[in-house]
Amino acid sequence: MDATPYVTIVLPCYNEQDHVIDEVERICRAMDGSGYTYELVAVDDCSTDETLARLKEAAPRFPHMRIRAFHRNGGSGTVRRIGSQEARGEIVVWTDADMTYPNERIPELVQILDKDPGIDQVVGARTTEEGSHKFLRVPAKWVIRKIAEWLAGQRIPDLNSGLRAFRKSVAKPYLRLLPPGFSCVTTITLSFLSNQHDVYYLPIEYSKRAGKSKFSFVSDAYRYILQVLRMVMYFNPLKVLMPPAIWLVCIGLAKGVYDNVKTPFYLANNTIIIFVTGLLIGSLALLADLIVRSRSE
Numbered sequence: 001m002d003a004t005p006y007v008t009i010v011l012p013c014y015n016e017q018d019h020v021i022d023e024v025e026r027i028c029r030a031m032d033g034s035g036y037t038y039e040l041v042a043v044d045d046c047s048t049d050e051t052l053a054r055l056k057e058a059a060p061r062f063p064h065m066r067i068r069a070f071h072r073n074g075g076s077g078t079v080r081r082i083g084s085q086e087a088r089g090e091i092v093v094w095t096d097a098d099m100t101y102p103n104e105r106i107p108e109l110v111q112i113l114d115k116d117p118g119i120d121q122v123v124g125a126r127t128t129e130e131g132s133h134k135f136l137r138v139p140a141k142w143v144i145r146k147i148a149e150w151l152a153g154q155r156i157p158d159l160n161s162g163l164r165a166f167r168k169s170v171a172k173p174y175l176r177l178l179p180p181g182f183s184c185v186t187t188i189t190l191s192f193l194s195n196q197h198d199v200y201y202l203p204i205e206y207s208k209r210a211g212k213s214k215f216s217f218v219s220d221a222y223r224y225i226l227q228v229l230r231m232v233m234y235f236n237p238l239k240v241l242m243p244p245a246i247w248l249v250c251i252g253l254a255k256g257v258y259d260n261v262k263t264p265f266y267l268a269n270n271t272i273i274i275f276v277t278g279l280l281i282g283s284l285a286l287l288a289d290l291i292v293r294s295r296s297e
Helices: 020-032 052-063 075-086 103-115 134-152 168-177 184-194 216-235 237-262 267-295
Strands: 005-015 038-044 066-070 093-094 121-126 164-167 198-206
Touching: 005 020, 005 075, 020 052, 020 066, 020 103, 038 052, 038 075, 052 066, 066 134, 066 164, 075 093, 075 134, 075 184, 093 103, 093 168, 093 184, 103 164, 103 198, 121 184, 134 184, 134 216, 134 237, 164 184, 168 184, 184 198, 184 216, 216 267, 237 267
Parallel strands: 005 038, 005 093, 038 066, 121 198
Antiparallel strands: 093 164, 121 164
């Protein structure tokens, strides 16, 4: 294994015994032919099948692979956070071991970063949706993505793709923000966009998953929405809080005019509540923005 690899590929593995070695072979074959020095960090997230045993058995065949075994299930976000923090390469690549992403194209993502120093992250933007609960996921993801685009102020072709490459030096301050679940990919996307780091979207094909999906539609969709709001609140709270504050103040003023036209020198209780609520939310927005701007990263 190279002493200082240029690329670190973080591969979360959880109950992938039937295809994990095929995925490792595909990644290593592509990287071996790319000319980039690399390490493949295969992290077994406390699998209940033979995933770890098969990785250890195959390890002598893959000198660039390093196996990391968790003693409890931490989730894909935890795997990616720890794998990225421990990465030795300048470029960190995230992908999955379920045969869905075209991992043979990983060198292409790295090459984009290598050739253009102005780009800090390359995201494999999926052109199709082949996951479970497809008829529910497609409209839900579209709505969440549109909310994220409005809050981030930028177009986002794929908010939660699991295939991406980024500069470790740029991502380092944001790794601690990663949640343990699937929404970690949403977090790293919004962290870069909210801080004006250039993100390049590379169209990719997305294949049907091998094995059983770990995605839970209701709970994971709920976490995605919360994470979008949380990240924008973390970096730009005015975007979330100021619009409802202004609306409430305007409604309160309009209602106050209506009350006085109907009954001179009279303000209804709900008019006062609406107006004061808008002022409180606006004050909270300004205070949150002050905290964000005074925070040193």
